[in-house]
Amino acid sequence: MTKHLLLASFFTACVLQADPSGAVHCGRLLDVRSGTYVADALVVFQNGVVTSVGPASRVSLPAGVTPVDLSGAVCLPGLIDVHDHLTANPEHAGYQSLGISVPRQALTGAANARKTLMAGFTGVRNVGAAGFTDVALRDAINAGDVPGPRMFVSGPPLGITGGHCDEDLLAPEFHFRADGVADGPWAARAKVRENIKYGVDLIKVCASGGVLSKGDLPGAPQYTFEELQAIADEAHKLGRKVAAHAHGTQSIKDSIRAGIDSIEHSSLIDDEGIALAKQHGTYLVFDIYNDDYILKEGLKAGMLPESIEKEKGIGKLQRQNFRHAYLSGTKMAFGTDGGVYPHGDNARQFAIMVEYGMKPLEAIQAATVNAADLVGWAGKAGVVAPGSYADLIAVNGDPLEDVKVLERVRFVMKGGEVYRNEQQPVLAAAGRR
Numbered sequence: 001m002t003k004h005l006l007l008a009s010f011f012t013a014c015v016l017q018a019d020p021s022g023a024v025h026c027g028r029l030l031d032v033r034s035g036t037y038v039a040d041a042l043v044v045f046q047n048g049v050v051t052s053v054g055p056a057s058r059v060s061l062p063a064g065v066t067p068v069d070l071s072g073a074v075c076l077p078g079l080i081d082v083h084d085h086l087t088a089n090p091e092h093a094g095y096q097s098l099g100i101s102v103p104r105q106a107l108t109g110a111a112n113a114r115k116t117l118m119a120g121f122t123g124v125r126n127v128g129a130a131g132f133t134d135v136a137l138r139d140a141i142n143a144g145d146v147p148g149p150r151m152f153v154s155g156p157p158l159g160i161t162g163g164h165c166d167e168d169l170l171a172p173e174f175h176f177r178a179d180g181v182a183d184g185p186w187a188a189r190a191k192v193r194e195n196i197k198y199g200v201d202l203i204k205v206c207a208s209g210g211v212l213s214k215g216d217l218p219g220a221p222q223y224t225f226e227e228l229q230a231i232a233d234e235a236h237k238l239g240r241k242v243a244a245h246a247h248g249t250q251s252i253k254d255s256i257r258a259g260i261d262s263i264e265h266s267s268l269i270d271d272e273g274i275a276l277a278k279q280h281g282t283y284l285v286f287d288i289y290n291d292d293y294i295l296k297e298g299l300k301a302g303m304l305p306e307s308i309e310k311e312k313g314i315g316k317l318q319r320q321n322f323r324h325a326y327l328s329g330t331k332m333a334f335g336t337d338g339g340v341y342p343h344g345d346n347a348r349q350f351a352i353m354v355e356y357g358m359k360p361l362e363a364i365q366a367a368t369v370n371a372a373d374l375v376g377w378a379g380k381a382g383v384v385a386p387g388s389y390a391d392l393i394a395v396n397g398d399p400l401e402d403v404k405v406l407e408r409v410r411f412v413m414k415g416g417e418v419y420r421n422e423q424q425p426v427l428a429a430a431g432r433r
């Protein structure tokens with residue numbers, strides 16, 4: 001009994017409700033598609049899936065179900081970050097990264113998965129992890145071993161020898177190459193096949209240079225068009241989408257023309273790139289919050305001095321190009337590059353997106369319906385509707401008036417399990433059952 005109580009008090013902060021059937025009663029529920037509110041809304045779910053939603057007066061409550069009381073709060077679908085690295089931390093940047101083992105990265109991922117979920121992100125697309133740590137973390141979360149968001153994972157990102165997704169910190173005598181290095185169309189195809197063999201949901205490719213890597217240039221192409229085409233073709237043939245890391249103008253266009261599904265960073269996109277993205281229906285993902293963190297904290301965190309200089313060169317341009325792409329009507333999904341800045345701060349990007357032109361609703365759509373569409377979760381996540389996962393968060397305040405309320409999420413439910421509830425005292429909430 002004592003042991004049971006101890007365990008109960010340990011887990012109440014984590015899972016308040018282990019049965020994925022029940023209901024929540026929201027003061028208001030945001031329909032993220034239309035931008036309208038349903039007042040006094042009831043959401044009923046069974047086995048983790050929503051069965052009915054609507055005004056409490058019109059939705060019938062199954063016998064014996066007491067809804068979670070969120071009558072003082074605004075509810076919306078759980079948020080999705082389509083560019084995350086749960087197994088990495090900012091203080092693991094630069095030379096310090098060489099001392100972090102693959103098993104340690106997996107455990108770092110478990111801690112970050114919890115932080116991210118508690119911050120209201122019930123889904124992430126993890127685009128780049130060493131040693132298939134992201135596959136292991138996804139499977140551990142799905143098995144209920146550790147709390148975390150739904151994960152859609154890429155495994156090791158494909159890249160050229162010496163490129164952004166290789167490891168360039170070690171001297172030649174170490175003969176080290178990163179997991180995802182593959183040069184030439186056929187080697188790249190083989191790497192796509194290998195990643196799929198070990199359980200990835202999508203393919204990540206480093207098309208251009210990057211900021212945090214040593215000795216390369218964000219604007220310079222790395223993979224050739226021919227290689228990108230081979231990667232996209234092989235991945236699509238095997239039923240996987242492709243996300244391309246591309247800061248550089250040419251690499252963005254090469255990736256879009258190769259049929260890649262989303263452009264990550266998109267920093268130096270030009271008018272032609274924007275037109276191509278619209279024509280091909282390619283999603284653009286602009287990680288425009290982390291510039292603040294890199295410039296302020298990057299050196300202290302261990303990032304290379306050259307990385308700070310590179311960020312100074314493209315950070316502002318990326319924000320301006322975000323505004324331009326948004327005004328041009330490209331498809332956009334919310335991705336932050338979590339791990340470059342501390343996990344759990346993902347929602348800080350909403351305010352930057354609004355500062356650079358989006359309406360709060362559009363920024364929220366980028367992190368819900370658009371993100372779900374890109375990942376392949378349309379209708380299942382990013383909405384609260386019959387047939388969707390019971391993934392729902394609540395905030396105090398109106399996110400359409402002040403998007404920053406999303407930085408203070410008070411309630412988190414994933415698949416009908418409540419992981420956070422600050423709307424009512426934790427013990428009272430647990431005791432109701």
Ligand SMILES: [Zn+2]
Nearest residue numbers: 083085128337
């Ligand atoms: Zn990234």
